[in-house]
Amino acid sequence: MSDDTDRLIEVTLDDTGLAPPTPEVEQERRVAIFDLLEENRFALASRDERPVAGGPYRLHLAIRERRLVFELSTEPGEKVGEFHLSLTPFNQVVKDYFQICESYFDAVKRLPASQIEAIDMGRRGIHNEGSRILLDRLTGKAETDMGTARRLFTLICVLHFKG
Numbered sequence: 001m002s003d004d005t006d007r008l009i010e011v012t013l014d015d016t017g018l019a020p021p022t023p024e025v026e027q028e029r030r031v032a033i034f035d036l037l038e039e040n041r042f043a044l045a046s047r048d049e050r051p052v053a054g055g056p057y058r059l060h061l062a063i064r065e066r067r068l069v070f071e072l073s074t075e076p077g078e079k080v081g082e083f084h085l086s087l088t089p090f091n092q093v094v095k096d097y098f099q100i101c102e103s104y105f106d107a108v109k110r111l112p113a114s115q116i117e118a119i120d121m122g123r124r125g126i127h128n129e130g131s132r133i134l135l136d137r138l139t140g141k142a143e144t145d146m147g148t149a150r151r152l153f154t155l156i157c158v159l160h161f162k163g
Contacts, residue, residue, distance in 0.1 A: 005055045006043035006143070009075060011036055013159060014062035024105055025158055032154035040148040044072065044081050045140055053080035061152075063087065063159050070142070083141045087160075093130040094160045100126055127153060 011033050021029065042059070044052040053074060060071040067084040074080055100123045107116045131149040134156070138144060144152075 006041055007056050008040050008042045008059050009056040010058040012060045028154055029158045032151045036151040041145045042148055043143045045143050061155055068156060085137045089133050090156060093126060093133060094157055097126045097130060097157055
């Protein structure tokens, strides 16, 4: 990735059919999108030496037929790519992430700082694991960095939210 066009300028989520988010999940979504738009690296990967449309990109994330769908368009709105990732590699890590987040939100209300920090370290570890899975799954489709993958993983979790 070489320049300022290799980035996302808009991120939207298709939350059709999802349960209404809890205040915590909604806050995670807002923060992840804000942070993602503030700083990210994202470019479509070239395939078969064919040129790819440059960014900046608008990203629409959805889950359809148990697949994570990335729909990308240019700044003016021209569709330039779409790819689908199986959700299977994410299922366990997303489940683990939700469980530890629930523990974390509960701990914040009633436990001392040292115990909250320990739970938060575990939460970050699971989050990093999910981000590494995403980076691996994006190989050959899009080029990004760990910070961007972390924020995108948060949004994948939001799309998984069952209420």
